[in-house]
Amino acid sequence: MAKRVVVTGASSGIGEATAKLFRERGWDVVGVARRGERLDALAAGHGIHPVVADVTLQADVDRAREEIAALGPVNALVNNAGGAFGSASVELSDPEDWRAMFDVNVLGTKRMISAMLPLLRDAARADGHADILSITSVAGHEVYESGGGYNAAKFAEHALMAVLRLELAGEPIRVLELAPGMVKTDEFAVKRFGGDVERAASVYAGVDDPLVADDIAAAIVHAIELPGHINLDLVTIRPVAQAAQFKVIRQPLVPKN
Ligand SMILES: NC(=O)c1ccc[n+]([C@@H]2O[C@H](COP(=O)([O-])OP(=O)(O)OC[C@H]3O[C@@H](n4cnc5c(N)ncnc54)[C@H](OP(=O)(O)O)[C@@H]3O)[C@@H](O)[C@H]2O)c1
Numbered sequence: 197m198a199k200r201v202v203v204t205g206a207s208s209g210i211g212e213a214t215a216k217l218f219r220e221r222g223w224d225v226v227g228v229a230r231r232g233e234r235l236d237a238l239a240a241g242h243g244i245h246p247v248v249a250d251v252t253l254q255a256d257v258d259r260a261r262e263e264i265a266a267l268g269p270v271n272a273l274v275n276n277a278g279g280a281f282g283s284a285s286v287e288l289s290d291p292e293d294w295r296a297m298f299d300v301n302v303l304g305t306k307r308m309i310s311a312m313l314p315l316l317r318d319a320a321r322a323d324g325h326a327d328i329l330s331i332t333s334v335a336g337h338e339v340y341e342s343g344g345g346y347n348a349a350k351f352a353e354h355a356l357m358a359v360l361r362l363e364l365a366g367e368p369i370r371v372l373e374l375a376p377g378m379v380k381t382d383e384f385a386v387k388r389f390g391g392d393v394e395r396a397a398s399v400y401a402g403v404d405d406p407l408v409a410d411d412i413a414a415a416i417v418h419a420i421e422l423p424g425h426i427n428l429d430l431v432t433i434r435p436v437a438q439a440a441q442f443k444v445i446r447q448p449l450v451p452k453n
Pocket of ligand 1: 204205206207208210211228229230231232249250251276278279280300304331332334375376377379380381382383385387409
């Protein structure tokens with residue numbers, strides 16, 4: 197029987213690419229997001245099971261859990277829904293942006309983990325193990341100016357995953373964190389900069405071979421398809437051109453003479 201994975205934020209970017217790749221690899225895929233029309237297109241084109249839900253709303257997560265439970269056990273949960281809103285300083289940023297970032301990146305992840313754990317345990321009993329993987333960010337490990345709210349949310353999501361790994365020790369459930377650096381996706385930076393497409397494009401300007409959603413999807417699927425006793429518990433993944441959050445090379449990469 198095909199294994200089942202639940203991917204949150206499957207309607208665009210990394211989540212969409214991950215949902216498609218899992219389908220190609222023969223998994224049953226449940227895609228969760230708010231934009232039903234985008235999930236429907238994925239369902240029609242790739243056979244994912246769409247579940248329209250806002251992970252920041254407990255009633256939506258409860259309904260999603262019912263819909264997913266009706267399908268059967270869940271072998272893997274990929275918490276990918278998230279994002280950054282705003283780029284102002286700690287002093288000047290809008291607390292509502294901070295609240296929104298905390299809601300989706302931290303509480304959304306927590307809600308989905310609580311909802312899915314019984315179904316993950318069912319799969320672990322049947323198949324030997326199950327997985328919870330969250331997409332945090334290097335912003336959850338390194339701070340930078342104008343990153344305050346996103347840094348705080350992703351540091352918290354990282355902490356949540358680290359605590360969860362301790363709490364689930366003794367069960368055959370891997371807790372994995374993938375922390376990407378900059379990834380060139382269509383919507384992430386546009387949302388961060390309030391719809392400013394030009395400013396969003398400038399983030400990736402001149403970067404030789406930036407990471408794209410398919411690259412992160414490949415890393416996610418690889419981590420989850422490794423034998424069940426191997427836990428890539430924390431993986432940082434960046435383009436070669438990004439040596440650190442603050443050190444991005446914006447010219448072709450060439451060997452020194
Ligand atoms: N791109 C990067 O440079 C980068 C780097 C490091 C980490 N990340 C992290 O990677 C993840 C995906 O980023 P991305 O670049 O693929 O961005 P994206 O294209 O904006 O994807 C975000 C996804 O999350 C979903 N989502 C947002 N709020 C939601 C909610 N309340 N309930 C359910 N789904 C929700 C969105 O779908 P709907 O709007 O349809 O709900 C969308 O599918 C995020 O957690 C982000 O923080 C991204």
